[in-house]
Amino acid sequence: MDNVIRNLQNEWQKILSTKKTYVLFALSFLVPLVIAWGLTSAQAGIGINIGNAAQFMMLMVSLFTSVLLPLFLGMAAIDLFTGEVHSRTMNWILLRPIARWKVYVSKVLALAVYLATHLGIAWLSSVLASVWLANDSLLTGAVEGLQAFGLSLFPLFAFVLLVVFMAQWFKSSSSALVFAILFYLAAVFVPIWFPKLAALSPTHYFDWYKQWMGSAVSDWKLMRSSLFLASSASLFFSLGLTMFEKRDY
Amino acid sequence: MENVLEVSQLTKTYSNQRGIREVSFTIRRGEVFGFLGPNGAGKTTVMKIITGLARADRGSIKIFGFEQPDKFEKAMEKVGALIETPAFYEHLNARQHLQMAARLYPDLEKSRVDEVLALVGLESVQQERIKGYSTGMKQRLGLALALLSKPELVLLDEPTNGLDIEGRADFRQMVRQLAAEEQVTFFISSHIVEEIQSVCTRIGLLYEGRLIREGSAADLVDEQGSLEQFFLSEISQAKGEAVHG
Known part of the structure; x- marks a missing residue:
């Protein structure tokens, strides 16, 4: 496992070396603040009730888990896999004495760290925005937000593994990204017409935190x-790994 | 002498029906083995399969006695490789590339990064981002990465691509020196006859995916007077055989 940790350091260094990473971290930080500013303006201008801090926090969790983070994670996963095949930088690591499965695991772990960092930034910024909103239940909001953002790690990680698996099908990162976006839109909108299909997609479980935090769920x-x-995550992990192992570079 | 690399019956067919067929050869410690062949002969394919970048349909590979791909990490521990034109992370610099690679060789001294930067003449530009590098500078960095781990077997695919005259001379000098003084074994592929003739002690001739001749450089040169004549004669003969079935 030592090589997995060493290459995880490499993958993280690569992620942190691009401007795009910092732009997206900044977006995760700014979005709650901008929305809070918009809400306070709306409250002052037309008297809309913006609710308390806990409600604002849940709104942010929902926005991040269903829209922003799937997009950010999709881009990062495609960069680390298809992007490196396309630019041939993947060869750089595969020529070292590290087994392919370890390269795969270290890249997936780097994506998990990336996801956790975004969730942490989004939570912190949402807490700051709640303070700015000057509503009640600040502490409750912060704690519930921490729970909700923390729990979202699991369904979003399953989604990362799905994108990593899909990334193995492509040689061009732009094709992979377009496909991933279309797939995501299909996963969101197809269940509107065919509700029974919803339960079959990991994207349906982005609000998994609600099941844990709500008392009405059996x-x-x-x-x-x-x-x-859990089974989706292990299935996509295994399928992605198999394709990664067999591929010619 | 110890067998460093043993390749047996290596076969791979791509979807366009090109590829390599039943390629077998052995390289012993301290040899500089040259793989000569026209463009598209399959040189890069053989090198990619040996280093694990591509999978063979059939055949076996042993590096320092370890089966590849089954014992990949052990097999590649003492191997350095530069396959095709090297590609790098444009937003990182040369030193960062070497430091990242060095992480995967835990026993490597930290000073080794400076040593290889000096060896390939990139010390003065080591902090510049790769996106500002010329093709020749990238090739030098590729060589630095191949030599970073003090490998005992070095595979170089068209290593002088993009190098200027001085760079080519430096490269030849480096190969001769490492082979003579440190018993480093080299496996170099090229389509440039002079390049192979100038450094290699043994030569294999690859044509349309088959290893059609193999022998000591001196013997092959003696046969036709020059390696170029030998190359042209063998290729012409192989073409004739292909036409006449």
Whole structure:
């Protein structure tokens, strides 16, 4: 496992070396503040009730887990896999004495760290924005937000593994990104017409934190969704790894 | 002498039906083995399979006695390689590339990064981002990465691509010196006859995916008077055989 950790350092260094990473980290930080500013302006101007800090926090969790983070994670996953095949920088690491599965695992772990960093930034910024909103239940909002952002790590990581698997099909990162976006849109909109299909996509479980935090969800439903996410994650991890192992570079 | 690389019956066919067929050869410690062949003969394919970048349909590879790909990490521990024109992360500099690679060789001294930068003449530009590098500078960095781990076997695919006259002379000098003084084994592929003749002690001739001749450089040169004549004669003969079935 030593080589996995060493290459994880390499992958993280590569992620941190691009301007895009910092722009997206900045976006994760700014979005809650801008929305809070917009809401306070709306409240002052037309008297809209913006609710308390806990409600604002849940709004942010929902926005990040269903829109922003899937996009950011999709781009990062495609950069680390298809992007490196396309630019042939993948050869650089595959010529070192590190087994392919370790390269794959270290890249996936780097994406998990990237995801956790975004969630941390989004939570911190949402807490600051809540303070700015000057509403009540600040502490409750911060704690519930921490829980919700923390729990979102799991379904979003399953989504990362799905994108990593899809990234193995492509040689061009732009094709992979377009496909991933279309796939995501299909996963969001197809269930509107075919509701039964919704439960079959990991994207349907981005609000998994609600099941944990709400009291109305039965243990059976919670267990079923948790098992579905775990099995999806292991399935996509294994399929992606198999393709990564067999591919010619 | 110890066998450093043993390649047996290596076969791979791409979807366009090109590829390599039943390529077998052995390289012993301290040899500078040259792989000569026209463009598209399959030189890069053989090198990619040996280094694990591509998978063979059939055949076996042993590096320092370790089966590749089954014992990949052990097999590649003492191997340095430069395959095709090297590609780098444009936003990182040469030193960062070498430091990242050095992480995967835990026993390597920290001073080795400076040593290889000096060896390939990139000390003065080591902090510049790769996006400002010329093709020749990238090739030098590729050589630095191949030599970073003090490898005992070095595979170089068209290593002088993009190098200027001075760079080519430096390269030849470096290969001769490492082979003579440190018993480093080299496996160099090229389509440039002079390049192979100037440094290699043994030569394999690859044509349309087959290894059609193999022998000591001196013997092959003696056959036709020059390696170029030998190359042209063998290729012409192989073409004739292909036409007449």
